Amino acid sequence: MTEPATQLAPNTLRLKRMGIDSYQEPVLYMRRDCHVCQSEGFEAQSRVELALNGTRVVATLNVVDEAFLDESEAGVSEAAWRLLRAKEGDAVMLRHPPPLESLGHVRAKVYGRRLTDAAFDAVIHDVAAGRYSDLQLAAFVTACAGDRLDLEETIALTRAMVNAGERMRWSEGRVMDKHSVGGLPGNRTTMLIVPIIAACGLRMPKTSSRAITSPAGTADTMETLAPVELDVPQIRKVVEATGGCIVWGGAVRLSPADDVLIRVERPLDLDSQGQLVASVLSKKAAAGATHVLIDMPIGPTAKVRSAQAASLLSKQLTQVGEALGLRVRVAHTDGSAPVGRGIGPSLEARDVLAVLRHEAGAPADLAHRAIQLAGDLLEFGEAAIKGQGAALAAAALDDGRAWRKFQEICEAQGGMREPPRAEHTLPIVAPRSGSVISIDNRRLARVAKLAGAPKTPCAGIDLHVQHGEFVERGQPLFTLHAASPGALAYAAEYARSQPDTIHVVEDA
């Protein structure tokens, strides 16, 4: 039995973990008739500040009528539970949060005004502290979408995002980093580039993201091979020992506002150049990088769809980087088709291992892209003279140094392991004989996600054909991998409803 409410301090309730996953927004559940609701005038959708042992979290209130809660209890969603780092039954203080003054700046931006550095600092500080509701975040993201941030504003936003989190510091000298703009399934070059660069003597502490809208992020793929949730001292130790690392950036609070904004950017799926630049560069600056190479695949179904868009985005990345003291180079690459064969964490890890180990059938396109980008990085970091970076990178891959370095990094991160394999597979075959004239990255990504990627690491797609290839009717175009027959059937149903995802046209 819980103690009566009268034995608790005013505005205090006992915490209860509700086991409700409301995605990332912290939600609070209170009874309509509890003394705090009554005295504070809280109602459904009120923003409420919860304070526990010095941690403050602002949550959105859902009012509960029925039997879930005792009068003296405050229930919290999983996101709130994690943020509070609470124990069941802890006494939590509830009150109105301080007024969110920075919302005035969001309104100004909505009305089309320019924001100052101080305004971005105020907004991003509150965002990182979790003071914005999802609706307020959506308003901010929408108001900054399209081309509504100019260069100065993008610089201010990026700097504010760096300042709102931790910043890693490295000893003197170059710290190399790279980022792929995305939209290209299977583009796991990072896991090849880091060991190549480290094997060639440059430092490359790489923090990667988990998938946001894609079937796998580099962190998801790397996690099938080694632990990726390292803290800052652990990362430092790995990099000091091996020259590189491939870890999940979300485990360290580098640009935490970015992690918050992503939770509304994902469902809204709005393109915003300014926010993209701020997101990428704030993470790199916070990670302590000095030299950043941006891999920007261009293609009709990639994130960047035209040379013109690429050129605008590259210019902004370089300028904002410069303002933040980062040297930024952009490599425009082919974004017309997926890279490698696998789409999904385990299947992509398998491709990476095949390249590192020189296995028969290792995807040549993945190896080629990694060598080109690693070559650019080696030249950028002055570890190779101009024009010879790619050859140096290829040599490190060919003679096994990259593979040894990769194993070294995995061991330093906590131990290397084998990626899991799917128990259920199903080939999707060509509906006719002919040539593959296009491959739709977005729809392929959707099929892989319906099969369970990235939550289920073994799930995804194994691609069997390439752009331009001739296929016979009934020949497998790709194989679905899933952990359950239900997920397999579900992905198959969608794949069959979209027969042109890999578009085969009869030859004339």
Place this chain on the structure above:
Amino acid sequence: MTEPATQLAPNTLRLKRMGIDSYQEPVLYMRRDCHVCQSEGFEAQSRVELALNGTRVVATLNVVDEAFLDESEAGVSEAAWRLLRAKEGDAVMLRHPPPLESLGHVRAKVYGRRLTDAAFDAVIHDVAAGRYSDLQLAAFVTACAGDRLDLEETIALTRAMVNAGERMRWSEGRVMDKHSVGGLPGNRTTMLIVPIIAACGLRMPKTSSRAITSPAGTADTMETLAPVELDVPQIRKVVEATGGCIVWGGAVRLSPADDVLIRVERPLDLDSQGQLVASVLSKKAAAGATHVLIDMPIGPTAKVRSAQAASLLSKQLTQVGEALGLRVRVAHTDGSAPVGRGIGPSLEARDVLAVLRHEAGAPADLAHRAIQLAGDLLEFGEAAIKGQGAALAAAALDDGRAWRKFQEICEAQGGMREPPRAEHTLPIVAPRSGSVISIDNRRLARVAKLAGAPKTPCAGIDLHVQHGEFVERGQPLFTLHAASPGALAYAAEYARSQPDTIHVVEDA
């Protein structure tokens, strides 16, 4: 015991009312391990369509781990429960909602493009059908805020909002209506104007709103005196019998998209001229009005703050009205201070009754405003010749016809009653002797809301002083009314922290 899931059709679960009030967004709760979640690949924040007896509702998913639900159950929030009109245990079909094509238009608007009539129709149709999540609504509202809708777009939005709901039809002849733009606490002229107009022989079927961000809407205030939740046939009966009505517009589906948009407009608190115009005029057009008088109070803390803003807004209201076949007139009125003495449903109702009954101390400003506006309406409806409307209105108020008509209307709506009174009151006194140089409408409204208005009808503020009045130190400026000591203390704390809400300055 519930039956095992295998006895239900595929993708079918038994409905459970969770008793969770998530405000207006429908939320669905499912166990992570239930067969529908697994086979459909649903995860936290997925949008899921629920189908039951031909009713379809799209809800946002919260995934539940623990003991709330059986594997064969789908829990729903109060909003979803109301929309489904379900019984406990009904078998509900769950599936991915059809793709929300109209979101493409929202994105186009976010990126700054103009939208066509067809685009607004598509968006508003989906909004009214509940297919937009709160985040998507927030993006739409934000993208249209400020002055981002031009005249043509505002007309298209308004027309789309009318088309998305019911429309009341009246027999031949003029149908008068009025609307106050708001921001002025206590501005309850509607409850005086309707009986005056009806007593003078014009028809005035008035649908009013409940409070959105204010301490009382006309519907909240009227409800302390008579029922306001009437359906269309009941409204028709009342108007045919008495010539007028004062009912809650939300009980009839006039411009239902507006009711949906308001749920995100309220917490975001964004001003949007286009949306304001569309909101006001779509309701009026749907209510079958032919002549609409807009009361537009102008003042530094009112919704419209300058003559210039008023003139822009008036022009747009008139032009959009014309495009929809409505005759619109705008009366610019004084918005510098609250009207009447009471702020909060019961206290405002008391002021209205005092004016109707010619009680001693009845607020003269409320009576004066009502007479002016009723006079404008009588002239607009050609029931008075130009320049004589106000005199005619004053006569109807003075000789008791308006009071008799008001009682008639209340009886026709279901019976007149006395407004409830607060059990707990507390005077807030002048901190010094001097003159009242300003009254902050927004902060007064906040105090009234903290005291419990409008959810607690008896709660609010009783104002004792007027702009320009001389007060002695310690003299009550206003009295707080609340239903509980907690709410009273809470409002008092805020009121004392804002001593200049009624700004008293020592005379020189």
